[in-house]
Amino acid sequence: MSISSNKYLSGEEIKELKESLALASVRDQALVGLLMSLGMRGAEVLAIPVKDVNITEGVIYVPGKKRSNGRLCPIPSHLVAVMERYLLERKNTEMLFDLSASGLKLVWNRLRPCKKGVHSLRHTFAIELYKKTRDIKLVQVCLGHKSIMSTQVYADFVYSTEEIRKALLGEVYCG
Numbered sequence: 001m002s003i004s005s006n007k008y009l010s011g012e013e014i015k016e017l018k019e020s021l022a023l024a025s026v027r028d029q030a031l032v033g034l035l036m037s038l039g040m041r042g043a044e045v046l047a048i049p050v051k052d053v054n055i056t057e058g059v060i061y062v063p064g065k066k067r068s069n070g071r072l073c074p075i076p077s078h079l080v081a082v083m084e085r086y087l088l089e090r091k092n093t094e095m096l097f098d099l100s101a102s103g104l105k106l107v108w109n110r111l112r113p114c115k116k117g118v119h120s121l122r123h124t125f126a127i128e129l130y131k132k133t134r135d136i137k138l139v140q141v142c143l144g145h146k147s148i149m150s151t152q153v154y155a156d157f158v159y160s161t162e163e164i165r166k167a168l169l170g171e172v173y174c175g
Helices: 011-022 026-038 042-046 077-089 101-111 120-133 136-143 148-168
Strands: 059-062 071-074
Touching: 011 026, 011 101, 026 042, 026 059, 026 077, 026 101, 026 120, 042 101, 071 136, 120 136, 120 148, 136 148
Parallel strands: none
Antiparallel strands: 059 071
């Protein structure tokens, strides 16, 4: 797998998505907020039972899908209030989001700032986390990857993109 610019959101696209989210329903804010903030797959967010959300502790258990490990993730502080509001107003079902994969796609198509699919949020999360921390093991754990080789693509992408930029702009790379 390789990462190209059509697989993740640019800074401008992220800004546009956040503007769309500000006007969206609480459910859509919670749904897309979790995808953006935790790098989940669409199938993972749709598989979360309400019992796996602990607002008091500010954590959510993300079930592993597609051969990934399940993981306990902190809910970012900006999303806790949204999640609280959503949990109060949602229908009384076992699942956190009473949506199918096609329902998720409809939500995404309504909010998305570009033609990229919902999985672009996962790639964006991984790239931004790696840029911020330079910790590929942390990215692996956050994504639930069993193999570091599945995660290495993000480090390779960031490294090669930054190397090319520096080479073309005549900057010296200081690793």
